[in-house]
Amino acid sequence: MLTTDDELRTLLTSAKTIAVVGASPKPWRDSGAIADFLMKRGYTVYPVNPRYTDVLGVRCYPDLKSLPGPVDIVDIFRNPDEAEAAVDEAVAAGAKAVWMQLGVVNEAAARKAEAAGLAVVMDRCIAVEHRALVR
Numbered sequence: 001m002l003t004t005d006d007e008l009r010t011l012l013t014s015a016k017t018i019a020v021v022g023a024s025p026k027p028w029r030d031s032g033a034i035a036d037f038l039m040k041r042g043y044t045v046y047p048v049n050p051r052y053t054d055v056l057g058v059r060c061y062p063d064l065k066s067l068p069g070p071v072d073i074v075d076i077f078r079n080p081d082e083a084e085a086a087v088d089e090a091v092a093a094g095a096k097a098v099w100m101q102l103g104v105v106n107e108a109a110a111r112k113a114e115a116a117g118l119a120v121v122m123d124r125c126i127a128v129e130h131r132a133l134v135r
Contacts, residue, residue: 001110002097002121009133011097011119012126015072016044019064019095021086022077023047023055030101031077032056037127038075041134046071064089075099075126083109091116099126 002008020035027033036056039045047055050062061067064074064086074090076083076098083106090098090113097119100106110120121129 001114002119005133007119008121008124008129011073011121012130012134015097017046017069017071018043018073018075018126019046019048019061019067019071019090019093020075020077021048021064021089023049023052023060024077025052025055029077034075034077034101034125034127037130041130064093064095067093070094071096073097073099073126075101076104077101078104080104080106084112087113087116087118090118097121099124101125102128 018038023031023035035045046067047060049060052060054060074095076086078086087109098113100122102125105123110122113120
């Protein structure tokens with residue numbers, strides 16, 4: 001589990017692509033606002049949600065296996081009970097890390113991701129950490 005500022009900074013500065021699982025075009029949803037934030041910071045962002053074909057003017061994919069290529073970070077905006085399934089997809093898709101957003105706490109999912117060699121961040125907001133750590 002990545003917890004220190006240095007570990008988080010290294011992950012955020014080395015990543016180029018981020019899949020946002022649970023991305024939504026609804027303006028009151030944090031997933032869309034954070035996807036937009038990440039795009040504006042230069043990341044290639046792939047929205048992932050089977051309910052939509054487009055989020056923020058970007059093609060939205062139904063699942064991680066449908067992405068056009070590998071991703072560095074899978075940012076999970078799902079109910080904690082659904083995090084393990086998202087981790088399974090992240091592992092299968094060859095992701096390097098999973099980031100479970102603020103409020104998404106699932107120890108079993110974290111252990112599974114770590115056992116598969118993925119870096120794990122849990123119960124933290126990627127935008128908050130980015131603002132604090134990346135200049």
